[in-house]
Amino acid sequence: MSVGDEVERVHQAQGGDHGAFAELVACYERMAYNLALRMVGDREDARDITQAVFLKAYRSLGSFDPGRRFFSWLYRITLNECLNHLRARRSHEPLSERLVDRGKQPEERWEGRQAARIVEEALLELSPQNRQAIVLRHFLELSHQEMSEVMGVPEKTVKSRLFTARRMLAGILRRRGITHP
Amino acid sequence: MNHATIERILNDVLDGVATPEDIARLERLLDQDPTARARYQDLETVFRALKQAGVEEPPAGLRSDILRAVRGGPAPTRARGLGFARIRDLLWTRPVPAFAFTFVAGAAAGLLAFTLVAGTTRSRDAGLPVTGTMLPAAPAGGFERVGHLRLAAGDAEVAVETTRRGARIEAAIDARSPVPFGIELEYDPGALRLAGLDWSGPQPGRTELDPGHLQLEPQGNVHYRLHFESASAEGRPIQITIRSRAGPVKGVVQTGSHENEP
Numbered sequence: 001m002s003v004g005d006e007v008e009r010v011h012q013a014q015g016g017d018h019g020a021f022a023e024l025v026a027c028y029e030r031m032a033y034n035l036a037l038r039m040v041g042d043r044e045d046a047r048d049i050t051q052a053v054f055l056k057a058y059r060s061l062g063s064f065d066p067g068r069r070f071f072s073w074l075y076r077i078t079l080n081e082c083l084n085h086l087r088a089r090r091s092h093e094p095l096s097e098r099l100v101d102r103g104k105q106p107e108e109r110w111e112g113r114q115a116a117r118i119v120e121e122a123l124l125e126l127s128p129q130n131r132q133a134i135v136l137r138h139f140l141e142l143s144h145q146e147m148s149e150v151m152g153v154p155e156k157t158v159k160s161r162l163f164t165a166r167r168m169l170a171g172i173l174r175r176r177g178i179t180h181p
Numbered sequence: 182m183n184h185a186t187i188e189r190i191l192n193d194v195l196d197g198v199a200t201p202e203d204i205a206r207l208e209r210l211l212d213q214d215p216t217a218r219a220r221y222q223d224l225e226t227v228f229r230a231l232k233q234a235g236v237e238e239p240p241a242g243l244r245s246d247i248l249r250a251v252r253g254g255p256a257p258t259r260a261r262g263l264g265f266a267r268i269r270d271l272l273w274t275r276p277v278p279a280f281a282f283t284f285v286a287g288a289a290a291g292l293l294a295f296t297l298v299a300g301t302t303r304s305r306d307a308g309l310p311v312t313g314t315m316l317p318a319a320p321a322g323g324f325e326r327v328g329h330l331r332l333a334a335g336d337a338e339v340a341v342e343t344t345r346r347g348a349r350i351e352a353a354i355d356a357r358s359p360v361p362f363g364i365e366l367e368y369d370p371g372a373l374r375l376a377g378l379d380w381s382g383p384q385p386g387r388t389e390l391d392p393g394h395l396q397l398e399p400q401g402n403v404h405y406r407l408h409f410e411s412a413s414a415e416g417r418p419i420q421i422t423i424r425s426r427a428g429p430v431k432g433v434v435q436t437g438s439h440e441n442e443p
Binding site: 003007013014016018021022025026029030033034037043047050051054055058059060061062065066067068069115116118119120122134137138139140144159162163166167169170173174178179 | 188189223230232234235237243244246247257361362396398
């Protein structure tokens with residue numbers, strides 16, 4: 001969807017056009033779901049968060065600033081939902097229990113899938129701030145400039161967080177047996 | 182080469198944002214330095230592992246669930262526009278002269294009568310059709326220019342001029358852009374009170390007003406005039422930000438007796 005089309009769809013959706021909003025959902029559903037999935041590490045939670053994000057976005061469309069990019073606004077809502085979810089979860093469920101449970105799933109017999117799971121689990125060991133940097137760059141393929149916009153920090157800080165996150169991730173992966181071939 | 186530089190180059194190369202010079206430097210480094218080579222391999226492992234994890238398709242039915250919930254829920258909340266009722270509420274409920282609202286309402290009624298009698302006219306300086314004001318096109322006698330500012334970001338351009346007479350301050354804003362963009366004004370609401378706002382141009386776009394914060398979203402070329410009242414003889418700055426696709430650009434315009442530097 002071009003920027004012009006996006007602006008038009010947002011404008012139509014602000015007027016209550018469900019069809020226009022459906023097009024925006026189709027365009028950004030994958031992004032929101034993957035961001036939520038990598039941030040919270042649970043598919044059911046990611047699904048719930050994605051649904052909540054779009055509902056919140058729809059209801060708040062009136063306050064959306066058309067001078068800004070819709071995608072940045074949506075990323076920001078998604079990140080906030082994820083961080084709220086993580087804060088709420090921290091109070092009643094230790095992260096390690098989730099990881100142990102997830103490790104027992106049968107599809108882990110498949111080697112490639114297991115490697116992917118190790119990465120998912122390794123991501124959850126990072127702080128939300130560092131995890132956010134990795135997810136935006138490596139999964140959602142945002143440029144440093146776009147990340148700066150979404151995260152609300154200068155590009156220099158974005159790069160610094162990425163360096164730190166990758167260094168930590170390298171250590172975690174090494175401990176979990178994933179090394180350079 | 183220090184550690185921070187090596188780290189930056191390693192990350193930039195794997196990230197695909199390194200310059201050809203950095204790539205050449207890294208190649209030489211990897212040939213000579215086993216520690217840097219090990220670090221490169223560690224990072225490369227991270228990049229590869231993250232790529233392997235990949236993105237996932239959202240679960241089937243998620244989109245339809247979202248749309249069902251949207252259809253069943255409330256409509257989008259409308260922004261608080263600067264409509265008649267909003268202006269009235271904002272101006273009437275403050276400990277300031279309620280005449281401001283009466284003045285604006287009177288001006289609007291006068292304009293309607295004027296338009297009916299004289300038809301549409303054109304502003305001398307801006308060349309824009311005048312459709313929204315009975316106020317004078319230029320500051321009335323006795324007003325002194327106290328500040329000016331020009332900001333540009335991409336196709337969006339804003340020129341601001343502030344004038345003052347006693348406690349009355351006027352800010353004239355010329356906004357020009359082929360596409361919608363945003364202008365934000367931030368000021369100390371304890372020192373400056375917005376008593377009125379009018380505009381001329383094809384469509385003023387959305388306008389939001391909160392104490393100390395005014396957001397304008399002009400569409401096309403719009404000329405705004407803002408009427409402030411100052412609580413003191415001292416000037417207080419108004420911070421102006423324009424937001425366009427080219428990113429935000431900020432500036433400050435003065436409202437006191439010392440004009441800001443161009």
